[in-house]
Amino acid sequence: xxxxxxxxxxxxxxxxxxxxxxxxxxxxxxxxxxxxxxxxxxxxxxxxxxxxxxxxxxxxxxxxxxxxxxxxxxxxxxxxxxxxxxxxxxxxxxxxxxxxxxxxxxxxxxxxxxxxxxxxxx
Numbered sequence: 001x002x003x004x005x006x007x008x009x010x011x012x013x014x015x016x017x018x019x020x021x022x023x024x025x026x027x028x029x030x031x032x033x034x035x036x037x038x039x040x041x042x043x044x045x046x047x048x049x050x051x052x053x054x055x056x057x058x059x060x061x062x063x064x065x066x067x068x069x070x071x072x073x074x075x076x077x078x079x080x081x082x083x084x085x086x087x088x089x090x091x092x093x094x095x096x097x098x099x100x101x102x103x104x105x106x107x108x109x110x111x112x113x114x115x116x117x118x119x120x121x122x
Contacts, residue, residue, distance in 0.1 A: 046072035047122035
């Protein structure tokens with residue numbers, strides 16, 4: 001699900017590996033609209049996807065989240081690390097956390113409801 005909206009990009013020539021979430025892609029955009037309809041503060045631009053993803057992954061794997069940098073923009077969330085075989089594995093794990101997060105909308109909505117006041121929305 002959301003295969004075209006979540007991409008792992010390996011860029012060894014730029015010493016970077018990234019996971020990009022294209023929140024303006026059709027399916028993910030609609031999910032963001034449904035999140036925002038339930039939670040006023042969760043207008044799901046790239047900055048709020050950043051807030052949600054960081055909080056979600058930090059609850060699962062805080063050590064991994066502490067190592068990852070992010071660069072959100074209005075229409076996209078991007079997380080990155082320097083390029084290395086070890087970091088490729090880490091970013092693949094990070095990507096899988098995001099895919100699991102968005103795959104079960106009911107569980108995601110419940111998670112947001114339980115933690116809405118803790119997430120640092122934009």
